[in-house]
Amino acid sequence: xxxxxxxxxxxxxxxxxxxxxxVFGHLSLEVPAGQFVGIVGPTGSGKxxxxxxxxGTSPVFAGEVRLFxxxxxxxxxxxxxxxxxxxxxxxxxxxTVEQVILMGLYTEARLWPWPSRExxxxxxxxxxxxxxxxxxHHHIVNISGGQRQRAFLARALxxxxxxxxxxxxxxxxxxxxxxxxxxxxxDLSANGITILLTTHDLNAVASxxxxxxxxxxxxxxxxxPRDIFTPAILNQTYGGxxxxxxxxxxxxxxxxxxxxxxNH
Amino acid sequence: MNAFLEPFxxxxxxxxxxxxxxxxxxxxxxxxxxxxxxxxYIGHGLSHxxxxxxxxxxxxxxxxxxxxxxxGLVAALLINQVTKxxxxxxxxxxxxxxxxxFALGVAIISHARKFTKSFDAALFGNILGVTNDDLLVIAVVxxxxxxxxxxxxxPLLFSTFDPDAANVFGIKTGWVQLAFSIILTLAVIGxxxxxxxxxxxxxxxxxxxxxxxxxxxxxxxxxxxxxxxAITGVGGMYLSYTFNVASGATIVLFGASLFCLVGLIKxxxxxxxxxxxxxxxxxxxxxxxxxxxxxxxxxxxxxxxxAPPKKTTLT
Numbered sequence: 334x335x336x337x338x339x340x341x342x343x344x345x346x347x348x349x350x351x352x353x354x355x356v357f358g359h360l361s362l363e364v365p366a367g368q369f370v371g372i373v374g375p376t377g378s379g380k381x382x383x384x385x386x387x388x389g390t391s392p393v394f395a396g397e398v399r400l401f402x403x404x405x406x407x408x409x410x411x412x413x414x415x416x417x418x419x420x421x422x423x424x425x426x427x428x429t430v431e432q433v434i435l436m437g438l439y440t441e442a443r444l445w446p447w448p449s450r451e452x453x454x455x456x457x458x459x460x461x462x463x464x465x466x467x468x469x470h471h472h473i474v475n476i477s478g479g480q481r482q483r484a485f486l487a488r489a490l491x492x493x494x495x496x497x498x499x500x501x502x503x504x505x506x507x508x509x510x511x512x513x514x515x516x517x518x519x520d521l522s523a524n525g526i527t528i529l530l531t532t533h534d535l536n537a538v539a540s541x542x543x544x545x546x547x548x549x550x551x552x553x554x555x556x557x558p559r560d561i562f563t564p565a566i567l568n569q570t571y572g573g574x575x576x577x578x579x580x581x582x583x584x585x586x587x588x589x590x591x592x593x594x595x596n597h
Numbered sequence: 598m599n600a601f602l603e604p605f606x607x608x609x610x611x612x613x614x615x616x617x618x619x620x621x622x623x624x625x626x627x628x629x630x631x632x633x634x635x636x637x638y639i640g641h642g643l644s645h646x647x648x649x650x651x652x653x654x655x656x657x658x659x660x661x662x663x664x665x666x667x668x669g670l671v672a673a674l675l676i677n678q679v680t681k682x683x684x685x686x687x688x689x690x691x692x693x694x695x696x697x698x699f700a701l702g703v704a705i706i707s708h709a710r711k712f713t714k715s716f717d718a719a720l721f722g723n724i725l726g727v728t729n730d731d732l733l734v735i736a737v738v739x740x741x742x743x744x745x746x747x748x749x750x751x752p753l754l755f756s757t758f759d760p761d762a763a764n765v766f767g768i769k770t771g772w773v774q775l776a777f778s779i780i781l782t783l784a785v786i787g788x789x790x791x792x793x794x795x796x797x798x799x800x801x802x803x804x805x806x807x808x809x810x811x812x813x814x815x816x817x818x819x820x821x822x823x824x825x826x827a828i829t830g831v832g833g834m835y836l837s838y839t840f841n842v843a844s845g846a847t848i849v850l851f852g853a854s855l856f857c858l859v860g861l862i863k864x865x866x867x868x869x870x871x872x873x874x875x876x877x878x879x880x881x882x883x884x885x886x887x888x889x890x891x892x893x894x895x896x897x898x899x900x901x902x903x904a905p906p907k908k909t910t911l912t
Contacts, residue, residue, distance in 0.1 A: 352684075388765045410767035417762050426633060426758050427815045436758070439751040440767040446750030446816075472813035492766075 340402065341366040341496050341527035342387055347396030349379075349386050355394065356382045357550045364529065366401070366495070369522035371538040372531045374548035375571050380531040381418075383548060384498055387529065388415060400496060410440035414489030414526075416499040419481055419506075424474045430484045431456060431469040437491035459487050463517070479510035486517070497521065499530040503537055515541040535562065539584040562586055604838050609727070613791075613838075616727045617830035617848065619739045620788045620800070625826020626746055627784045628805035629819050630777065633757050636687045639676070641798035642695030643785045646672035648794045649702030656705055662734060665786045672698050673778035731790050738787035742780045746819075749776060754815060791830075793845035800845075803852035804829060807859050829855060 342364040350356045356379045364370055374380050385391035386398060389405030400408055414437070434456045435448050443449065448456070460466040463483045468476045473484065482502060489497055502518070503511040515537055522528050532538060538545050539558045547553040547561060547570040554566045562584055567575040578585040604610040624640075631639055647669035654664015672694050679690040746753065755763040756770045764770045785797060792800045808821035833848030840847065 390761060390764055413765055413767075415762055415765040417759065421761075423758065427809060427813050427818050428754075428758060429814060432754075432815060433758075436751075436755045436763075437766065439755050439763075444748065446747060488762075498765075 339366050341368065341400065342529070343399045345397045347386060347398060348394040349382055349391050350394055351392065360551060362552055364527065366527050367525050368544055369518065369528045369542055370544045370546060371542040372529065372546045372548050373535060373538060378549040380548055381500055384500055384529065384531060388413065388498060411492030412495050414492065414494030414497040416485045416489045416502055418500045418504065429470050429472055430465060430476065433473060433484050434460065434487045434491055437488040455491060459491055463487050478506040479513060482506055482510065482514055494526065496527045501531055501533070503532050503534050511537055535586040539586060558584060610838060612727045612732055613834050613844070614831055616732055616735050616791050617834035618827050619735045620791045621826040621830020622823045623739045623742055623784050624788055624800040625804035625822040626742065626819060627781055628801040628826070629822045630753060630757055631801055632805040632809065636691065637802050638688065638798055639691055639781065640785055640801035642691040643669050643672055643782060644789055644794040644797040646695040646698035647786050647789060649698040652702035652705050662786060665789065666782065668698055669782040669786055670779065673782045677774055677778055727791060735787045738783045742784055745776060745780050749773065753777065791844060792848055793843070796845035796849045799849040799852060803856050807856045810859050810863050825855060
């Protein structure tokens with residue numbers, strides 16, 4: 334029997350929307366603590382709204398959302414880590430990488446605006462681990478895409494969260510950075526952090542993540558990628574044909590549309 | 598030198614200089630948040646709403662600051678409320694709410710017809726208009742604002758940079774926004790009699806934008822903007838006395854001149870850095886001397902690896 338604290342995320346009959354528009358309704362799902370979950374689905378399917386619901390920033394019309402057995406408002410500061418879509422960041426804002434990471438500690442009780450020596454040390458240690466120590470004092474626009482992703486990941490990790498939520502962490506970065514980010518998240522998951530991310534990169538999910546949720550205005554299916562990435566489920570999720578190729582135990586997923594064109 | 602110091606012999610001038618120093622620093626400080634939040638015209642709008650409130654207050658025999666303060670605060674809170682849903686952006690909300698409040702003031706003036714009080718000082722700023730009460734109000738507002746910005750530095754910075762994430766990380770962004778609206782309204786009302794309703798937006802924006810050109814660090818931007826604001830206030834006020842021109846206008850023109858000067862220096866600095874960068878690369882190619890009998894090309898990366906160019910910093 335699982336206890337409340339063993340369930341990281343629990344949604345019971347949740348209906349969410351904006352204004353008078355419902356994005357998804359009567360959704361129930363659970364994510365066990367320590368799970369590494371990828372949420373996939375087409376644009377406009379409600380993936381980001383689902384994340385915002387879990388984070389407590391979307392208006393919930395009905396139902397109950399609990400994290401580690403508690404409502405989001407009652408969670409201790411630092412329990413949640415969040416990495417937004419990099420596209421939503423104002424890159425012209427005058428902050429350095431170090432200042433961005435320090436924001437993750439802003440809810441720690443400290444009256445003075447400047448960080449303590451211990452906080453600064455924590456930032457330096459984490460930056461070292463993530464390979465961004467050399468750019469700590471750089472303005473955020475003057476670093477590479479991979480370093481930006483790591484800077485925001487560092488902000489999310491600095492408070493040692495139990496749940497890490499990432500909105501499309503592999504969007505807009507090169508393939509090497511995508512792999513690096515996924516490996517890094519895999520290492521964090523191995524250390525016991527529950528991770529939820531949304532992505533459009535089905536191949537990255539297939540090769541790196543143990544659990545996937547297919548989402549389109551509701552949960553279509555969930556399970557290990559090898560069970561979920563089937564033509565039928567992907568068609569149901571995306572409304573299009575997909576080709577799945579197994580190569581040395583790895584799955585490659587491609588859009589079948591070009592094949593249809595070729596055959597015609 | 599005596600001619601330069603001569604105006605300081607007058608009490609009204611000393612009052613005005615002190616007021617403009619505080620208003621300049623105050624507007625410089627608040628302006629950083631306004632510019633970075635992308636709501637540059639909030640000061641313009643709020644001062645108009647506060648002006649409407651001052652007129653309403655006068656008809657009800659209330660103190661200038663009471664009428665202006667209440668109306669300014671209500672306008673700021675309404676703007677927050679209107680933009681909350683996300684459908685109406687802040688520039689539109691500022692336009693609707695503050696213009697309506699200003700129109701209320703105009704309607705009352707036009708209806709009453711006979712007004713014994715002149716609102717010229719509030720509209721255009723007046724070097725002679727700074728009373729002891731004004732000084733006291735400005736000093737209290739400056740101290741409250743600086744205290745709030747100091748102790749709320751972290752939540753204000755986070756919710757300005759990334760409000761959604763700040764909320765997730767446990768910052769009470771709604772309260773932060775409310776606190777910011779209050780100090781902004783106080784700053785606008787405190788500054789109205791010195792720079793005037795029509796010029797207040799520039800006093801809020803110019804020091805912050807000038808400071809942004811000088812640094813990529815948020816904390817330095819706050820300090821630079823405050824200093825630039827104070828210099829602008831004092832310099833502008835002195836020029837106002839010298840040339841017998843409305844203080845609001847001279848403060849804004851002096852601020853605009855500083856903005857242009859810093860912009861020009863930045864432009865020249867960037868050109869020089871670019872020139873230095875190109876020159877370094879040219880040197881790199883010329884000093885790369887070896888036998889070119891072999892048919893090959895050097896990539897940019899290879900050249901850099903052999904002799905890295907001199908390190909340059911943009912800020």
